[in-house]
Amino acid sequence: MELDKTDRKILSLLQDDATLSLNELAEAVNLTTTPCWKRLKKLEDQGIIQKRVALLNPDKLDLSFTAFVMVKTSDHSHEWYSQFVETVSEFPEVMEFYRMAGEYDYMMKVLVKDMPCFDQFYKKLVNSVAGISNVTSTFAMEPLKYTTALPLGAS
Incomplete structure (x- = not known):
């Protein structure tokens, strides 16, 4: 359009x-x-406006621990993919979830209260789907930019 x-x-x-x-x-x-x-x-x-929502302040809701979780798998079958996507999509802690090119197969942004809550999430993740060969997590220390606004430009 x-x-x-x-x-x-x-x-x-x-x-x-x-x-x-x-x-x-x-x-x-x-x-x-x-x-x-x-x-x-x-x-x-035309689906350009998908929905209108309220943006909540995660700090005010005690959800200030952000982790980026990268996953590798040795199983690239459609069945495994479908089960993995369905399972991870049901985790409310997963804010964003991507299939990646490069060293890792999948990446997710996870938002929880603190490290013990992240540890619970991690255990739930690795015990929910067989075939995960590697999980690496990094933790955000400070958000420097966050926006939901798409760069519309003038094109």
Whole structure:
């Protein structure tokens, strides 16, 4: 889909504050509410806007221990992959989960309260799926940048 400047502005505004009313959004992009609503509907129908959510402060919820977990496996069958993805996707501590190219096969970002909670997660992970040959974890000491806003640019 080709996005024009107005679509990009709408998306940028919503990334910053998804609680903007239709009137506020329309005014910010110099449209009346009906054309603005039609653009929003089109962006939603095409899956560009997937959903609108509240971003929570993990520190305020005592979830400030971030680990990056890299996994290697010797089993690259579709069956193992499907079971691994299904199992890991059910762990609420896993915030992000990727299949990787390079030294490790999979990487996940894990958010928990502290090291004992991470140890529980680790044990649950390695005991949930057979065929994991190596698990390496690194721990974030300080977040330096975090955003959910996609770099829309002007293209």
